[in-house]
Amino acid sequence: AQSVSQHNHHVILSEAASLELGCNYSYGGTVNLFWYVQYPGQHLQLLLKYFSGDPLVKGIKGFEAEFIKSKFSFNLRKPSVQWSDTAEYFCAVSTYSGGYQKVTFGTGTKLQVIP
Amino acid sequence: DVKVTQSSRYLVKRTGEKVFLECVQDMDHENMFWYRQDPGLGLRLIYFSYDVKMKEKGDIPEGYSVSREKKERFSLILESASTNQTSMYLCASRGQGSGANVLTFGAGSRLTVL
Numbered sequence: 575a576q577s578v579s580q581h582n583h584h585v586i587l588s589e590a591a592s593l594e595l596g597c598n599y600s601y602g603g604t605v606n607l608f609w610y611v612q613y614p615g616q617h618l619q620l621l622l623k624y625f626s627g628d629p630l631v632k633g634i635k636g637f638e639a640e641f642i643k644s645k646f647s648f649n650l651r652k653p654s655v656q657w658s659d660t661a662e663y664f665c666a667v668s669t670y671s672g673g674y675q676k677v678t679f680g681t682g683t684k685l686q687v688i689p
Numbered sequence: 690d691v692k693v694t695q696s697s698r699y700l701v702k703r704t705g706e707k708v709f710l711e712c713v714q715d716m717d718h719e720n721m722f723w724y725r726q727d728p729g730l731g732l733r734l735i736y737f738s739y740d741v742k743m744k745e746k747g748d749i750p751e752g753y754s755v756s757r758e759k760k761e762r763f764s765l766i767l768e769s770a771s772t773n774q775t776s777m778y779l780c781a782s783r784g785q786g787s788g789a790n791v792l793t794f795g796a797g798s799r800l801t802v803l
Contacts, residue, residue, distance in 0.1 A: 583729065606790050618732075618779065618794040625790070664731060668790055674739060675783075675790055679724075681731035 576601040580680035597665035693795035712780030721763035
């Protein structure tokens with residue numbers, strides 16, 4: 575069964591600092607990869623996704639992520655965070671298994687940006 | 690935009706009560722999901738449905754059941770609520786074709802079982 579690991583549970587950064595959140599998955603086959611974000615009091619929403627092609631994908635609000643197949647990783651990055659990026663971030667992996675697409679989420683990383 | 694509506698934002702129930710959590714989506718999506726979200730555990734899949742009257746167990750189905758009588762509606766049922774089912778419950782839907790494989794979530798239903 576696939577699994578997703580997010581190594582950072584709680585990250586605190588000052589505004590303008592650079593961000594990198596780690597995500598590793600375990601699955602040997604073809605994967606679709608996602609980062610979802612949950613701002614305080616809001617729905618979970620898609621930040622960015624990777625299906626195929628260029629392994630460097632760009633999402634909303636200046637976020638990007640790089641798929642490194644050899645490392646089974648899909649780390650999220652942002653060069654300069656803002657206070658409004660304070661949220662919880664979830665990495666997710668979708669795989670085709672047993673006739674359907676199954677989506678597995680990581681445990682989440684809470685990001686706190688200090689003004 | 691797809692809208693996923695969960696009928697109750699906050700519920701307080703007593704141990705042993707039967708609980709219904711309702712979810713409706715308005716974009717004719719085939720696939721619907723129920724997750725629970727707990728601090729430090731992320732989202733865990735309870736049940737999902739790929740079509741009307743069809744259901745599949747997720748990773749933590751014990752203590753739960755589901756119903757999908759109409760395409761737009763997916764209900765999560767706790768037959769006899771227990772305190773360890775206190776959690777945030779998230780419903781999501783997903784379509785086919787363009788934009789497929791992206792989940793759209795509802796606002797969540799926070800259930801407290803006393």
